[in-house]
Amino acid sequence: MAKFSVFKDQESLFACPICQAPMHLDLSSLVCQNRHTFNIAKQGFVNFLRQTKGDKHYDMASFEKRSQILAAGYYDSILEVISERLRDLPGHSHVLDVACGEGYYSRQLAQEFDKDFMAFDLSKDSILLAARQNPQKNVAWFVGDLAQLPLRENSIDVILDIFSPANYQEFGRLLSDHGLIFKVIPHEDHLKxxxxxxxxxQAYSNQDVLEHFQESCDLLERVTIAKTWSMPSEHVQTFAEMTPLFFHANKETLDLTSVTQLTVAGELLIGRIRDDKQSWLFVNCSG
Known part of the structure; x- marks a missing residue:
């Protein structure tokens, strides 16, 4: 079955989150030599976490709203730039989408590229939705923790980190010698x-995030991607319900009627873990 074959194709990349031993596909499960077993759900994903914590801001309803906005194409300009850069990397075969949410970017890119795509999130709801929306079963979806991912050292060629947290120590462990990080951060005009x-x-700067990136990575390219969209009121409302900007705002006092357009703006940072950081990370990861 297709939902198993994508894990069969990529089984050599997985490492047991309990004992770090290599894993292989055994019928409908990923299993290590110590018989730690993780089943592939009928929807086509693996949950590597023994327990998951809920977050009222990131539940199934919130991911469905994100899915609607992404499907409407408002973030396609960001997708297109990422796609252009991946075309320049024919030898980079293994791609990991970090904190992927409902999986939009991996689903779209997996249709275009003959690469192995893996995508994970801490939220089981988001991965469930991602797998449901991927009938091709060409992405290995899993629930995992950014602090300790169930993947082998030096197994990943490209990490996609799109509007998501970063763990550069873990990225350094996972990336191959020629591996790259594609990180998208909000531009100061994002949702202005x-x-x-x-x-x-009103005052926003991504300088702290940029400096944190450059502490661990050599910055190879920085691209600003911005587009202002005219938007129907129902999409404005959906955007307002999904954006972290309003998580702690009193929504009853917000007047959205004046908002008829929204600017989606990000900066793509492409970098490679610095040599001095790779040595530091190796020492720390090995104990």
Whole structure:
């Protein structure tokens, strides 16, 4: 079955999260030599976490809203730039989508590229939705923890980290010698129309995130991607319900009627873990 074959194709990349031993596909499960077993769900994903913590801001309803916005194409300009850069990397075969949410980017890219795509999130709801929306079963979806991923050292060629947290120590462990990080961070103009409704959020800078990236990585390329969209009121409302900007705002006092367009703006940072960081990371990861 297709949902098993994608894990069969990529079984050599997995490492047991309990004992770090290599894993292989055994019928409908990933199993290590110590018989730690993780079943592949009928929807086509693996849950490597023994227990998951819920978050009211990141439940199934919130991911469904994100799915609607992404499907409407508002983030396609970011997808297109990532796709262009991946075309320049024919030898980079193994791609990991970090904190992938409902999996939009991996699903789209897996249709275009003959590469092995893996994608994970801490949220089981998001991975369940991602797997359901991937009938081709060409992405290995799993629930995992960014602090300790069930993957072997030097197994990944490209890490996609799109509007998501980063763990550069873990990235350094996973990336191959020629591996790259594609990190997308919000630009200062991202959702500026919403920020104007929140006095405390009007001033935004991504400088801290950029500096953190450059502490661990050599910055090879930096691309600004921005587009302002005219938007129907129902999409404005859906955007407002999904964005972290409004997680702690009093939504009853927000007047969205004045918002008729939204700017989606990000910066793509392409980098490689610095040589001095690779040595430091190796020492720390090996104990």
């Amino acid at each position: 129309e919403f920020r104007q409704l929140l006095p405390e959020a």
